[in-house]
Amino acid sequence: MKAYQTLLYYCYSPIENAEEFAEKHLAFCKSLELVGRIIVANEGLNGTVSGTREACDAYMQAVHADQRFAKTDFKIDEVDEPSFIKMHCRYKAEIVHSGLRDPQIIDPNKRTGIHLEPQEFMEMKDRDDVVILDVRSDYEHNVGHFKNAVRLDIENFREFPERINELAQYKDKKILTYCTGGIKCEKASALLLHEGFENVYQLHGGIIKYGKEAGGKDFEGKCYVFDNRVSVEVNNVNPSVVSTCFNCGATTSKMINCANPVCNEHFTQCDECGWKMDGCCSENCKSHPRKRPYDGTGYYVKIPQAVNLSKRKSKKFAVKN
Known part of the structure; x- marks a missing residue:
């Protein structure tokens, strides 16, 4: 039994004064010394939070005690340490960004698969x-x-x-x-x-x-x-690896964010190339003046950056068929 847990959950349920709710919910999470990221919208909640077993249990009880969220299904992972560094709870237009806000077309409480x-x-x-x-x-x-x-x-x-x-x-x-x-x-x-x-x-x-x-x-x-685990194992029956290192092509399942915060691209990179490239996807990123120190994890606390739309890097993965 591990000392900490990470909870993944969502609940589509209307929230009145959702922006005010987000502010109060953040204070509640901090009172439990939880860390994580929660999105609050008029349509409901979407969150991943992490903390001690006791804090996570108290959080789940509080969410279920609210009739709006009584049906929330928590996915619980046992972890060695909290999966986030800070606690964020923000109000947004949707709990998952789809651009589909017409309830006549999309309302998960009325019609889904x-x-x-x-x-x-x-x-x-x-x-x-x-x-x-x-x-x-x-x-x-x-x-x-x-x-x-x-x-x-x-x-x-x-x-x-x-x-x-x-x-x-x-x-x-x-x-x-x-x-x-x-x-x-x-x-x-x-x-x-x-x-x-x-x-x-x-x-x-x-x-x-x-x-x-x-x-x-x-x-x-x-x-x-x-969260800062980046990726997790789910298959204990017939596991396999399907991705390869962007830099050298070696089989690897390790995914990181580029150490250059202006790039911050998600890509797979083996440990050898990780240290060789200092956690970067390219030599240009490696020499960038704002490059973050690489500690072997490739996970960084998110810092808002201007979006670079000059090129799309979606082909950074080689995937085995």
């Missing part, structure tokens, strides 16, 4: 009439994904609606969507239904729950997570 428990998902995923759809960003599915999954080349989830036409060829199939914890599937499956896909399902609790309850069978590689 059929929820499949991990065992049900495992039993369905290999059928001939089924397509497994990864709705995550490219840097996430490049480090790990379900065997034979359809993966869209998107940098972030808000690109999903504009790429949905690429899935038209699968309209006669059962579509099984999945993501890290389930939150993106709520909106992705709802949009698929709105666009005329008739048989849409989603993995309840996402990859994390699948790993805990179904052993992670046939999930290839690691699962990207949004």
Whole structure:
């Protein structure tokens, strides 16, 4: 039994005065000495928090005691140390950014794909009439994904609606969507239904729950997570590595952020190249005057930077088929 826990959760439930709620919720989390990142919107909560077992238990009890969030499903990981450095709780327009804010089109409380428990998902995923759809960003599915999954080349989830036409060829199939914890599937499956896909399902609790309850069978590689662990193992049945080092091509599942904060690109890099490149993706980044010290983890406390749109680096991964 480890001393700390990390909780991953979301709940679509209307919140009045959500901006004020976010401020009070931040104070509550700090009172428990939790660290993590929570997004609050009018549509609900999306969070990952970490702390002592006692603090996490108190937090879950408090969330469940609020009738708005009584149905919240917490995914609990045992960790050696807290998975964040600071505590953030911010108000935003959506708890997962999709750009879909019309409740007549997307309302996860009214219509989503059929929820499949991990065992049900495992039993369905290999059928001939089924397509497994990864709705995550490219840097996430490049480090790990379900065997034979359809993966869209998107940098972030808000690109999903504009790429949905690429899935038209699968309209006669059962579509099984999945993501890290389930939150993106709520909106992705709802949009698929709105666009005329008739048989849409989603993995309840996402990859994390699948790993805990179904052993992670046939999930290839690691699962990207949004904390200082960067990626975690989920498959203890038939594990494999599907990604390679961006710099040398060696097999590796280690994902880092570039040490140059102006770049801050997600990419896979082996330990040898990590130290050789000082945690950078290129020689230009390695010589950048703002380069951060590399400690071998490739994780840094987020510092807001101007977005560099001069080029897209989405091909930084080599993935084995």
